[in-house]
Amino acid sequence: MADALTHHCPNCGGPLTFNPSDQKFHCDYCLSIFTVEDIEKFEAKNSETPTETRSETTDSAETTSGDIDLFLCPSCGAQIVTDHTTAATYCYFCHNPVVLSGRLTGEFLPSKVLPFKIDRQKAVSDFLTWTQKKRFVPKDFFNEQQIEKMTGVYFPYWIVDAETSGNLTGKGTSLRVWIVGEIEYTETKVYQIFRKGKTKINHLTKNALKKNLQQKMVEGVQPFPIDQAVDFHTEYLSGFQAEKRDIEIKDLAEQIDHELTEYTEELLRDTVSGYTTFTPSNQSVDVEKQDNHYMLLPVWLVTYQDASNKTYYYAMNGQTGKVSGILPISNKRLGFFSVGIFAAILAIAMIVGYFL
Amino acid sequence: MKKLLLFLGVLALFTPLKVFAASDTVDDQANLLSPEERTELSKQADAINEEIKGEVFILTTNTNTEEPREFANTQLKARIGKDNNGALLLLDMNQREIYLSTSGNMIDYVTDKRRDKLLDDVEAAMRDSNYYLASTNYLSNTKEFVNDGIPGGSYRKDEKTGKITYYKSITPLEFAIGLIVALVAAIGFFISVRLRYQLKTGTYRYPYRQNAQLDLTERQDQLVNSFVTTRRIPKPSNHNGGGGGSTTNSSGGGTFGGGGRSF
Secondary structure (H helix, E strand, O other), X not given: OOEEEOOEOOOOOOEEEEEOXXXXXXXXXXXXXXXXXXXXXXXXXXXXXXXXXXXXXXXXXXXXXXXXXXXXXXXXXXXXXXXXXXXXXXXXXOOOEEEOHHHHOHHXXXXXXXXXXXXXXXXXXXXXXXXXXXXXXXXXOXXXXXXXXXXXXXXXXXXXXXXXXXXXXXXXXEEEEXXXXXXXXXXEEEEEEEEEEEEEEEEEEEEOOHHHOOOHHHHHOOOOOHHHOEEOOHHHHOOOEEEOOOOOHHHHHHHHHHHHHHHHHHHHHHOOOOOOEEEEEEEEEEEEEEEEEEEEEXXXXXXXXXXXXXXEEEEEEOOOOOEEEOOOOOHHHHHHHHHHHHHXXXXXXXXXXXXX | OHHHHHHHHHHHHHOOOOOOOOOXXXXXXXXXXXXXXXXXXXXXXXXXXXHHOOEEEEEEEOOOOOOHHHHHHHHHHHHHOOOOOEEEEEEEOOOOEXXXXXXXXXXXXXXHHHHHHHHHHHHHHHXXXXXXXXXXXXXXXXXXXXXXXXXXXXXXXXXXXXXXXXXXXXXXXXXXXXHHHHHHHHHHHHHHHHHHHOOOOOOOOOOHHHHEEEEEEEEEEEEEEEEEEEEEOOOOOOOOOOOOEEXXXXXXXXXXXXXXXXX
16 A cells, blocks of 8 residues: 655654755754665664654555545644645645655656756746746746746656667669750769668657646656666655656557657668658668666746736756746737848848849 | 828928929020920920939030030030939031930930930931921930839940949849748748747657667668760850940040930
8 A cells, every 4th residue: 555654864853855956865954964875774774663654554544535645644644635646745734745655666666766956946046047038028027026836846757768670772863963065964873772770769758647748848848867867766756746657658659669660760761861862662660679667757847927917837857957838928029029030131132132 | 100190291292302394404505496395395304304313404506516425415414413313415406416415323224225216216306307306205215214214134334444333223023022031031930939939839859869879780872773864055045134234434524324326
């Protein structure tokens, strides 16, 4: 059954949270700092007298009704209401970070996690810098006071590493034109082209949360530096929200297969160069090996309210700081700029036309 | 907005700055025309003057002994000033010569080809001693040239040095192309920014070229066929700038076009 747990400080017993700036775990009470190993060692030693308070959720503790689940907070015992997919959150009452570790075990144990690298402060300032670079939003649309909420969330993703083999046949022509006197000669050479090769496709990233399918902004913060992902420990989640996957790899199989095929074909096509025209006649691709990794990747979600209380949502990559989201447009600013472009190009065209 | 319209209205009232025919528009020293004819010709000249923002003249003489070109150029310069817009038709009864002198934009309007046509018409009338017809031929031809505009690719060729200066202008076609290009660019920019801000375009695509490596195990480029075709290059049709150019000469610091012949 699902367990709710809070990682506690070995020194004082206060809750530990992950700090993105030094990639270590901080106790807000006694200001101690720990690494993953420290905590693991400590928790292993004390497994009989648990500092890692587990509230073993029995049938009575976890009641499932519709889309929401109930957990008991390991610190204060209050009920925590969560979605089906929530894997880490805060207790609403005592504000202790709670990891629903049961949601991340067995087949749902992520193979890796990419920890946050950007902390809250940097996220806010990065977000504001990003907005200042946007020239066509209404003036004064963005300021720090209007950031309603900034939430760090680990979202579930499928990372696919694959090896494919493919071949490509086709006809290429190359033209050569030269002129002798009044006669123009055109030489056409026709080539039979064949390419065969193996492709390694790394880190094809696929969203594994249905909630995010409609969210282009979450899609827009990619790519994540998958290489920097570390082995999964629940400690990384404490202090953040986390979601578990609700899209299985088999649901994506067709789409992934299609993409792998497409990329292999494109890469093979890229090797055909130096021809005037190329017409492929036959191509085939086999996916020889496919490794799927279930990973949790970090995203900051920003809820923003403008002066007229309209709410906007933005997402920021927790590692690279890339921001994405629907921006309001100042038609006046954009219009003026467009008219400027119009005038400039017209002027250049007229000058060129005059001297031609 | 209203103010702007008012301003434009006031401006429109003042713009047709009438170039009133000077009293010497028709200078009939040889007394070939009747007063009514002179008035009529002056009226026709007025219409042209407005178009070219300059002045056209008719000068008849029976006392001149100077070379007609020299005399016509000097007379034109005296009336309009150096290199200003204008034309003068000299009917020299003493030497039985006609000479057309052009200056300013009239050099470009009256190309060599057009000049010959004009002189043909004037010469025919002069041979019949129909001086009024000669004068109206001159004016009607000039008006026609002005209405047709300066032919595309027109140039000026200096008589002595042979230096060719192309007449630079923006043709309506060039203007239209420029306008369309600018419009497309501006609208394209507007729409693309809108779409990007609303996340309709420009979202993430997996960069397969960076994240994937291809190892080719086999690679064949086999030549299967090769052939040569030939084509005779069509000679460029001799449309040398369409309207051709205007030969110019310099006298007294000014540049003049035109030409003359005897009758």
